[in-house]
Amino acid sequence: MEIPLDVKKAFSRHFKDKFIGKFVCLLAPLIEFRNKRKIKVKIPSDISIKKVSIFDDRITELWNTVSPEYDIIVVRDEKFFNWRLKNPDSEYVIFTAEKKGNLLGYSIFKIGTQDIRIVDMMALPKYDEVISYLVSYGITFFRNKDIDMLRCMLPQDNKYFKILRRKGFLKTETEMGFIARLNVKDKNLEDKIKSIKNWFVMDLDSDHV
Secondary structure, three states: OEEEOOHHHHHHHHOOOHHHHHHHHOOHHHHHHHHHHHHOOOOOOOOEEEEEOOOOOHHHHHHHHHHHHOOEOOOOOHHHHHHHOOOOOOEEEEEEEEEOOEEEEEEEEEEOOOEEEEEEEEEOOOOOHHHHHHHHHHHHHHOOOOOOEEEEOOOOOOHHHHHHHHOOOEOOOOOOOOOOOOOOOOHHHHHHHOOHHHEOOOHHHOOOO
């Protein structure tokens, strides 16, 4: 999924043909208006969005609450994030949503040279709309950072997919290889891994990020 943050710059980069590039750039104001309207969201006064440098132990509490929703998912606790986000070759930006000191959800953005990727995000059950607040806040934060595109990899069955669509993200038809290997004989698990509906997978789970 993707949404342009700087429409003219994104179109100029993607449409190499000068004639086509100039034509689609005429549509930039309309697309900018559409995106701003969809991105704009009123965050409730009792919820605060913060940029943080690292997760504390509240992320483990969130993980323990959320994890039963999924059959197959990488553990996302404090220990995992403290290891996973310490990559000297990558720059990650973390936003959290809090209410009265309680962690409701988070989003993690990876900064590239010309685009930004939402590599992970999660919210407590019954607080899915927090994802909308986090994404909108992130888009506003990065809008003037000389970045033209925001991307996110999500299976269509992921419940956050519809939220990003409402925010104006466009669906792309990108396909990617996905390989799973069982280390034990388990017919029940073998059946589960064959359906993407049973997985929670995002870019942060991949070693290419």
